[in-house]
Amino acid sequence: MELKIGRAIIKKGLEVLYEYSDVDVAIVGAGPSGLTAARYLAEKGFKVLVFERRFSFGGGIGPGGNMLPSIVVQEEALPILRDFKVRYQPAGDGLYTVDPAELIAKLAAGAIDAGAKIILGVHVDDVIFRGDPPRVAGLLWIWTPIQMSGMHVDPLYTMAKAVIDATGHDAEVISVAARKVPELGIQLPGEKSAWSEVSEKLVVEYTGKVAPGLYVTGMAVAAVHGLPRMGPIFGGMMLSGKKIAEIVAKDLAE
Numbered sequence: 001m002e003l004k005i006g007r008a009i010i011k012k013g014l015e016v017l018y019e020y021s022d023v024d025v026a027i028v029g030a031g032p033s034g035l036t037a038a039r040y041l042a043e044k045g046f047k048v049l050v051f052e053r054r055f056s057f058g059g060g061i062g063p064g065g066n067m068l069p070s071i072v073v074q075e076e077a078l079p080i081l082r083d084f085k086v087r088y089q090p091a092g093d094g095l096y097t098v099d100p101a102e103l104i105a106k107l108a109a110g111a112i113d114a115g116a117k118i119i120l121g122v123h124v125d126d127v128i129f130r131g132d133p134p135r136v137a138g139l140l141w142i143w144t145p146i147q148m149s150g151m152h153v154d155p156l157y158t159m160a161k162a163v164i165d166a167t168g169h170d171a172e173v174i175s176v177a178a179r180k181v182p183e184l185g186i187q188l189p190g191e192k193s194a195w196s197e198v199s200e201k202l203v204v205e206y207t208g209k210v211a212p213g214l215y216v217t218g219m220a221v222a223a224v225h226g227l228p229r230m231g232p233i234f235g236g237m238m239l240s241g242k243k244i245a246e247i248v249a250k251d252l253a254e
């Protein structure tokens with residue numbers, strides 16, 4: 001039996017890694033923005049891979065608001081909640097409360113059912129770049145437990161026509177690209193202190209392309225464009241994910 005279990009895992013696991021070593025879109029981060037983008041891109045027929053460092057989905061959704069089991073979404077994002085069949089309750093002033101566990105489960109199920117592949121336990125380490133002027137052409141990654149061990153193990157590669165940084169507050173992929181490929185001309189001012197109303201709008205407005213082949217969504221937008229942070233309101237994250245899916249789909253179609 002052990003022989004059969006082991007061989008089934010090795011065969012399928014390696015097949016998946018082989019198949020997804022070349023994709024249309026690689027998304028880093030399975031938080032609200034990354035999962036939303038994954039669903040809308042996969043639904044349009046693109047081959048989408050999401051890398052997530054943890055062995056779980058959801059990014060910042062799980063802790064809710066300061067560990068209370070509720071998060072807030074504003075009216076503008078309700079069509080996205082309906083697409084994912086997420087239930088919500090009115091909280092007044094155009095705000096709605098959502099159960100964080102339900103949001104995580106349904107965003108992930110929506111992305112997977114649309115055809116996106118999510119690989120958990122992967123730390124994205126660096127970008128691959130090509131050409132002069134340069135464009136981002138893929139990612140370097142290692143398994144998170146190896147990264148956490150601090151031992152030097154060479155990474156593996158994933159080639160992608162578009163890379164989306166959905167890593168949240170630290171914009172990790174764009175940070176490394178800005179530092180190691182200065183020819184991309186990326187400035188990274190970092191996010192500002194909280195002003196929720198303004199940041200919810202600006203994060204969506206500034207969602208977009210950062211350099212050829214490299215895009216940003218979610219809280220990483222605030223880090224890249226020096227915008228204020230918000231808190232446990234998630235409508236802007238999902239609206240940003242949907243917007244980046246439309247931008248990338250348009251660019252890839254050209």
Ligand code: 48F
Pocket residue numbers: 028029030031032033034051052053054057058059060061122123124125166167168169172173217218219220229230231232233234237
């Ligand atoms: O942080 P996260 O939820 O990002 P988001 O989609 O949403 C932000 C909100 O959760 C919240 C907020 C607004 O409401 O302030 O913070 O912008 O999800 C980011 C995911 O990316 C993973 C990380 O584990 C998390 O699940 N991640 C970060 N860096 C890497 C990574 C990396 N280098 N490689 C792989 N995954």
